[in-house]
Amino acid sequence: MSLTDEILDTVAELRETVANLHGELTRNALVIWTAGNVSARVPGRELMVIKPSGVSYDDLSADTMVVTDLHGELVHGELAPSSDTAAHAYVYRHLPEIGGVVHTHSTYATAWAARGEPIPCVLTMIADEFGGPVPVGPFALIGDDSIGRGIVETLRASRSPAVLMRNHGPFTVGRTARDAVKAAVMVEDVARTVHKAFELGTPEPLPPEDVDRLYARYQNVYGQH
Secondary structure, eight states: OOOOHHHHHHHHHHHHHHHHHHHHHHHTTOOOTTOOEEEEEOTTSSEEEEOBTTOOGGGOOGGGOEEEETTSOEEEOSSOBOTTHHHHHHHHHHOTTOOEEEEOOOHHHHHHHHHTOOBOOOSHHHHHHHSSOBOEEOOOOBTBSHHHHHHHHHHHTOSOSEEEETTTEEEEEESSHHHHHHHHHHHHHHHHHHHHHHHHSOOOOOOHHHHHHHHHHHHHTSSOO
16 A cells, blocks of 8 residues: 555654654553553544554654554554554454554553453542443453454443453553553553552442543543633
8 A cells, every 4th residue: 555645744743643652651650671552543544553563662763653554454664563453453443433542561450450350430530531440351362353352342332441351451542542541541540549449448339320420521521622
């Protein structure tokens, strides 16, 4: 697939954005070594920008980001795409409103995934960002789009932008790649806090009607609009 100058300009901007967002993963201690990845959909095109496979975060730059189609085939770039490319591509194919996908192995969220247990909605922050418990998705092996199928099936049944893939770790989505990174930062924060709460006792879930009110306020009123 050849890319026009106009698409190349858009892709160049997204490669810079995605490269910079990987820095948020390290700054927020969500990844180690070469694990984890951020991707972004190319608006109006069946393309995405994603981190290359097995490259150190210190060596990531706009130039090292790669472009694939939404079946994971390399379109532009010099390096092999992330091993999670098939999962990201499946999400973009089946959730057209999603513009960014993030995967990490952040410690506390991954611990909940290892237990196969949703993070209960016991904090206003969880209600705000996730609209209820953070759900658990099925176990799936890397190598095809099985992980992507599990992500999509789970998120379609939830308001959450995060899913804890069983025995694997969190995947988050958003309208933009930055939104997906924000969700990754927040899911690790609430996973840690709720873990600490259980060390002290048994936290009480928020009433569903309060969860609905908190979610609506945060999504529609909070911040600058």
